Each structure stands twice: as structure tokens, then as C-alpha cells.
Amino acid sequence: MLEILGYYNYWVFALVLMIGFYAVVARGNLIKKLLGLSMLQSAVFLMYITLSKVEGATAPILQKGVEDQIYSNPLPQVLILTAIVVGVSTTALGLAIVVRIKEAYGTIEEQDILKASGP
Amino acid sequence: MIIVFAVFLLTLLVLTAVAVVRTENLFVAVMLMAIFSLLMATNFFILDAADVALTEAAVGAGVTTVIFLGALALTAEQEKPIVSGRWLPLAVVSVTVLVIIYASFDQPRLGDPGAPAHQHVAPWYLEKTAEFIDIPNIVTAVLASYRGYDTLGEVFVVFAACIGVLFLLSVPPVKPQKSKSSDNSSGLRHHLIPQVVGRLLVPFIFLFGLYVQFHGEYGPGGGFQAGAIIATGIILYALLEGEAAALNAIPKSVLMAMVCGGAMLYGMVGVAGMILGGNFLDYSVLHSDPVIGQQMGIILIEAGVGITVCGALLSIFHAFAERD
Amino acid sequence: MLLDILSWILLCLGGGFVLVGGIGALRMPNFYTRMHAASLTDSTGSILIVVGVMCQAGLSLATIKLLTILIFLLLTGPTATYALANAALLSGMKPQADTDEGRSSS
Known part of the structure; x- marks a missing residue:
């Protein structure tokens, strides 16, 4: 039972990744697409942090006077820590483009923009 | 014991993600996204990543929500319902989920100390x-x-x-928008x-x-x-x-x-x-x-x-x- | 030992309050009663849970941090509820004491 639960994080990663991807490809609304994109990004973060976990370990902050303490892998945590802040900046850039599209076309629905821009 | 809690939180995460995609009110979707981020931060904390959890809680749940709300105020709050063509994406997505789940059995189990990720430079850093x-x-x-x-x-x-x-x-802006600045x-x-x-x-x-x-x-x-x-x-x-x-x-x-x-x-x-x-x-x-x-x-x-x-x-x- | 039992009683009580609040937020008939259910139990539940965790932590730096968190929660929770109710009222949602909707669903 617990052996199977060891893979649960990967399944959640797969589901959230693909739910986000579905929002990107199937929904016409541009803000919904960006929400899906940031969800997809969060799924990748979950994958990396899952890889950093070590059984019976604690957060990688050294404790003085404690012998034989094992720590989780700090490297994926560092990569994701910076990626989260970069993620919000790039999402903001996408939203700025959506705002300009709304001002130019009067809509943020994909089909209406395609109609408005003509053949 | 903690793994039961983790499984519960991860399941909630998937449900919130489905709710974000299904709702047609974008305001509700942004609020659900904040909940999604908070759940994600809790999961990071359970997986021993305290720094990442702090960042996700401050940035994902706080700043991202505010920026999305700012963009919503400038665009539209309601999404148009989709008319057609949702079965092909749904099929592609389902197949991909199954493939990834099949592939996950080749991954190291959660918390395996012998996983390749823990063998390269990480022990050197820790030491x-x-x-x-x-x-x-x-x-x-x-x-x-x-x-x-x-x-x-x-x-x-x-x-x-x-x-x-x-x-x-x-x-x-090109068109002068109606002035509501005083309010x-x-x-x-x-x-x-x-x-x-x-x-x-x-x-x-x-x-x-x-x-x-x-x-x-x-x-x-x-x-x-x-x-x-x-x-x-x-x-x-x-x-x-x-x-x-x-x-x-x-x-x-x-x-x-x-x-x-x-x-x-x-x-x-x-x-x-x-x-x-x-x-x-x-x-x-x-x-x-x-x-x-x-x-x-x-x-x-x-x-x-x-x-x-x-x-x-x-x-x-x-x-x-x-x-x- | 006594402290341990006391902290578990507090934690279970707090969890129970939050659970009741959650059920209330789902089952109550209209917006204001739902908010009422969620906010009151949330404050009580957070007090009980944080005090329970403080009993577990013993007298250390963690206790002071938990006390700070408790004060923060007690300040922000009711304020958020007030802001929510105020926004609902301003957007034209009138509180009704005895609605048909409430009767039919209860």
C-alpha cells in the first residue's frame, strides 16, 4: 500500500500538468489560458520538489550539535525557489499583452479576435 | 502518518485544478488559483522544502492573485462558454496522463535515498x-x-x-476610457x-x-x-x-x-x-x-x-x- | 504528561470547531449565514489549535512565534469577514432574516 503511495506525487504531477495543458489548448479565453499555464508551471515545481525529498530527512538547514541528521537535497529546491519568482514576472508580462489585446480588439476570446482580425 | 495528510492535500490540489478550469467566472477562477497556490505551498512544506514553501505562499498566493485581479479589472470577468471542439484536447490530455502514470513506475519512489538526484553534487553541498x-x-x-x-x-x-x-x-490607451478615477x-x-x-x-x-x-x-x-x-x-x-x-x-x-x-x-x-x-x-x-x-x-x-x-x-x- | 493530554484536547476541539464551520459554510441557506458560520468558528478554532500547539512546543522561542501568529490571525480574520460583508452589502445583496429560500432548503 505505502509502496504504491510513493508514486502518488508523480500521478498528481501528471494530472495537474495535463489539466493546465487542457486549459491552455481547449479554452478560448486568454486569461484562462494564462491560469492554465501557471498551473502547468506549478506541476513542474511539484515534480522537482518531489525529487528532492529524502525519507526521514529534514529541511536542508544544518543543525548544530545534532549527529547523523540526514537532509533533503537542496539543489532542486534552489532551482524552484528562483523559478517561482521568475514565473510570476513572466505571467505578469503575459497579462500585460492580454490587456493590450483587449484594448486593440475589444475582446479576450480567441475566436472573436480571429474574427475581428479578418482573413 | 504524514503521508495520509500529504495524499489528502494532493487530492485537494487536483480537485482545485479541475475547478479552476471548469468555472466560467474568471474572478472565481483567480480566487481558486490562490487556494491552489496555498495548497501547493503546504505540499512543498511537507516535502521538506521550507524556503520554497515560503516563496510560493508569498508570491503565488499573494502577488500573483493581485496581478491577475488587476488584469481582470481591465479586461472581462466572464468567460464565453466554449462551443465545440473539446473532445480532441480531452482525448490527447487523457492519453498523455496515462502515459506519464505508466512512466512514473520507472521513477525512484518518493524519498528513496538511492535516487540518482541525490548522488551527484548534492552530498558535496551538504558536506x-x-x-x-x-x-x-x-x-x-x-x-x-x-x-x-x-x-x-x-x-x-x-x-x-x-x-x-x-x-x-x-x-x-488608444480610446479614452470612461473616467472613474475619483471613485x-x-x-x-x-x-x-x-x-x-x-x-x-x-x-x-x-x-x-x-x-x-x-x-x-x-x-x-x-x-x-x-x-x-x-x-x-x-x-x-x-x-x-x-x-x-x-x-x-x-x-x-x-x-x-x-x-x-x-x-x-x-x-x-x-x-x-x-x-x-x-x-x-x-x-x-x-x-x-x-x-x-x-x-x-x-x-x-x-x-x-x-x-x-x-x-x-x-x-x-x-x-x-x-x-x- | 498532563500538558500533553490538555494540548490534544485543545487540538481536537479546535479541529471540531473548524469542521463545524466548514459544514456550516456548505449547508447554510444564504450568503450572510454562511459567512457567519465560517468566520466565528474559524476564530475559535484557530485560538484553540494555536494554544494546543503552544502546549506541545513548551516554553521556547516557538511559543512566542505562535503567539504572534495567533495575534495576527485574530486581527485579520474578523477584518476580512467585515470587508467581505461590507462588499456584499455595497454590491446590493440585502440580508434577509427569514427567506423562502431558507425555509425550503432547511
């Missing part, structure tokens, strides 16, 4: 940090010192994204209770931000988190007192100076290392004792990161808030 840098938080040590180039790149990505947002949104800029000024409580909280949020900034070597924290927390405090001030009051307190020129100055400070620390005879971003030469030099370098570049992130997030917020 040698106490000797070379002598700070307890290894995440900060790797972020600022061992992988300083990487972080420098990320800071410049934040910088570039901020410049991009300002380029896109500082152009005045909008007053914030929550006529609501007494949120204002009093908010005024009480804002200084403590700053204090906590500074604590996270300067305690980052010893506990979870650092420049990225601190910048986001201080930015949240100022955004709260802007929501309570109105946009103009926040811009009066920290003008745009100061924000731009923060964005550029922080990134410059980071670069200059690297150049200083070169001038003193080391490599770029080699902090050991900053002081006669290499360990103290490393610590000085880390404090300086963390300050640079914090200033840039705070300035960039606030500039982005003001760019969206000023648009209408």
Missing part, C-alpha cells in the same frame, strides 16, 4: 557548506554562492520582464475597520520582510521571499489608502532605481571579485578570511535580489493599477 561558507541554510548557500551565475540570470529575467510590462502598459483612487478610505487594522499591520509586514531578508542565512528566507513580502505590504497600503498615496510614499523613479540598482549591486559584487583577483562572483577574495568573504558576498547579493524583486513586483502592480 562542504559548513567548511567553506559556514552558514546553516544550505539552500541560501547554493543559491547565492555555488550557483551564483544561475541566480544572477534569474534576477535579470525578473528585471527584463518588469521592463517588458512597463513598455506594454505605459503607452496611453477608484480613494481605495478603502471610507471603510474604517480595514483601514485601522491595515495601518496596524503594514509596519509589522515590513519588519517580517526584513527579518526574512537578513535571517535568510540561518533559517528559511532570503532575498526572493523578502522582496515579495515587502512588496505585499506596500500593495496592502496601496489598496487601503489608494494608489496615489502609495506612489507618493515610493515614487516611480525610486522603484526604477530599485529594479536597476539591485541587479547592478549583484553584478558589481561579481566584478569586485574580479578586480580583487578572483573569478566573477567568487566571494572568497572579498575579505582576508575566505569564509567571511563568502558570507559578505552572500549578504550583499541577497540584498540585491531583495531590492530588485520588491521593485519589479511593485512596478508591475502599479502598471496594472494605473491603467484604468
